[in-house]
Amino acid sequence: MGNADLRSLAALREVSFDDVAGSVVAVDAHNWLYRYLTTTVKWTNSGKYTTSDGEEVANLVGIVQGLPKFYEHDLRPVFVFDGGVTEMKDDEVAKRRAQREKAEERLEEAREAGDAIEAARMEARTQRLTSTIQETSRELLALLDVPVVEAPAEGEAQASYMARKGDADYVGSEDYDTLLFGAPYTLRQLTSKGNPELMDLDGTLEKHDITWEQLIDIAMLCGTDFNEGVSGVGPKTAVKAVKEHGDLWGVLEDRGEHIPNADRVREFFVDPPVTDDYDIDSDYSPDVAAAREYVTETWEVDANEVARGFERIEESVTQTGLDRWT
C-alpha cells in the first residue's frame, strides 16, 4: 500500500495562506468531506447530527464550518465529486472491493480486540459517503453558490485535469496520487489548523530527474490503489530501477516480475476518464438565508451549531463582493 511511499518521493513544502490567496482550488469533495466527517464533526458529537428519520447529516455542519476557511483566505473552492464506478474494468473493481472487505475485516477484528484507535482508523478507511450525504452536500453547495463538478470517474483525476488545463490553480486533496494524475500543484491540510502544504509535481520530477511517466512507473512498482506493488520494492529501489531500465516494462523484465493489468493501470493514470462539462462562475452570490433554512429546517440541524459558520460566510460575501477571482 503505497501512499507513504509517494510522500517520501514528493516535493513538499509548507506555504502560507497568503502565498496562495486569490486562487481557485479544485477540491476533491469526497476527500474533503470525509475529513470533516471523521475528525471535526463526528468525533466530538457522535450521533448528534442525525435527523428524526435516522439520516446522518453531519456533512452539512462540516460544509458550513469548513467553507469560511476558503473565503477568509481569499480562495475560491470548486468541489469535484466522484462519478459512479470507475471505468476501470472488473479486475480492478474486484480488487478494490477485496481491499475494502479486508479493511472491514480488520475493523471487526480491531473492535473485538477493543482497540479504539485502530477501530477508528479502520472505520475512517471503510466508511463511505452515503447517497444522502452526497445529495445533501451538492444541494447545500448549490445554495451557497459553490461550483460543483461531476467527475466521470475519480474525483482526483478530474480535479487534476482541471488544474493541468489551468481552470484551477491547485488541487485540494490529502492524497498523493494527484501527482500521478498530473496535477501541477496540490494543496494539502486545507482543513487543519496550521499552514497548508504545497506539493509540486515539477519539483518532484526534478528532484529525482525523472519524467511524469517514470513517476507513475515508480509508484506502480511500490503499489497504488489500483495495483499491488512488487514485493521487496520500495521508493528507493523503484526510483533506481526505473532510471536504470527506463520504464516499468524494463524493470519488470529485469526482475522477472509481473504486475497484473499493468498497462491498464498505467493508462488510467496517464489518461483517466475526465470531462470538460463544467462551469466555474467567477461571481459569487450565495443564498445564505436559503442555505440556513435548508440545514436547520429541512434537515433539523440545531441552529446554534451552524450559526457562527453562516455568520462567517455572510461576512465573506459583504466584505468582498463580486468578481474577485477573475
Place this chain on the structure above:
DNA sequence: CTTTTCGA
C-alpha cells in the same frame, strides 16, 4: 547499513 515489512 539501508530499505522494506509487519504488527500494534
Place this chain on the structure above:
DNA sequence: TCGAAAAGG
C-alpha cells in the same frame, strides 16, 4: 501512522 524487526546488499 509509527517503531521495531527482518531482509538483503
